[in-house]
Amino acid sequence: MYPEERQQAIAAQVISQGRASVAELAHSFDVTTETVRRDLAVLDRAGVLRRVHGGAVPTRALHLVEPSVDQREATRAADKDAIARAAAEFLPQSGSTVLVDAGTTTARLVGLLPPDRELLVVTNSVPIAARLAGLGSVSLQVLGGRVRGLTQACVGEHVVNTLAALRVDIAFVGANGITLRHGLSTPDPEEAAVKRAMVACANFVVVMADSTKIGREDFVSFAPIDAVDVLVTDAEISTADRAGFTGEGLEVVVAQ
Template sequence: MYPEERQQAIASLVIAKGRASVNELAAAYDVTTETVRRDLAVLDKAGVLRRVHGGAVPARALHLVEPGVGERDVTRAEHKDAIAAAAMEFLPLSGASVLLDAGTTTMRIAAHIPSDRPLVVVTNSVPIAARLATVPSVSLQVLGGRVRGVTQAAVGEQAIRVLDTLRVDLAFIGTNAISVRHGLSTPDIEEAAVKRAMVRAANYVVVAADSSKVGREDFVSFAPITSVDTLITDTEISDADRTVLTEQGVEVVCAGGVP
């Protein structure tokens, strides 16, 4: 096998599996670990894979630059609409407390909240707060702190201190990535700290994330997969990913109605 052929095969394997170790790749292609490391260096430089300690992950699995709310809002919009509609099945009937994390999918969940359902809603999202402020049945609590322009979310110690005093019935959490090994993750450390506090504050955690987030790993992990009660995603999630998550105790709900 020529080096170029081996490198293409290595890239295909890592992308399919989500991660592979140097030793695993060396055994698979009957070459030395030094050869594998050289191959990974070539693939990393080409932007196909990212080298990590002991192996490699797909380039798409690590993101340090976040797209803005406007860009994310139009990405996979139909899937997010279906997820938001399915999330209403988990919304308490009356008199409950709900945490709404910042995010374009959770914004859609906020838009689906019935105007006649008495709820206490806590959020760190400026757009969600603006949307729910005029809903008469919602008692809105807005977390303070510095607002990140890219996500329009309040972050920092002020928000975390308040969250640490709360216990809510249900939290709808957004995430940039979800995997068994790295849990829920996001690119920003401050955003991760607030999300972590939200997960701690909730009796029941529902993650709302389209299937493109599944199997990915981002910079900062803010919760282990075992902290997730339910994942609401779309029908494009693979059978393998669904099985792996279910084996970890996560209920996986696939929102239908998407072509």
């Protein structure tokens, strides 16, 4: 196979799968990892693919537009349910403070709160707040601000300033994209500012994100990898990505 033919085949595989690691491509095309990296460099310069740590993603993976809550709710629902169950193992004991970020994966966590556990829960999510309001064991604090219709999350200067004055035991945070180079990212600057403040005010940060978010780089980075403690994701995370994250000190929990 000529290099041009191999590069076309590599591009087709990455685009069809949504992402591919260097090791996976080297095995698929029976070439060295060095050859794959050179091919990816050519494809990156041509704008066909975007090189990321350990592999490549389609150029469309650099996202500026995000889907609505309704669209995301039905996407990878089983994986999100499993991630929520695994993340629930990190819920603290009674008397603790918990911060829950807006999102369809984090929203599943609140349905798993033990009914006998008394917690102060802080959230910027309208749907999550509505669900928690009727739980007698939860003392609820809503971060009020402008509500983004697309994500039903409260954003703005008031939310960020409120978070700056808080200190919570644990924060459960979502992300649209996760890479070593760009860290945790999201398309909207206002949501990024809120997420950044959430990470900063927590003693312990758990990121809840399915594996399709890994390798994606969205418009605004809100935290580097070493600013968070745990990533809870699904079993489709690649070996290379998991090794890269653990090498930076991030604990990776694979939900079953």
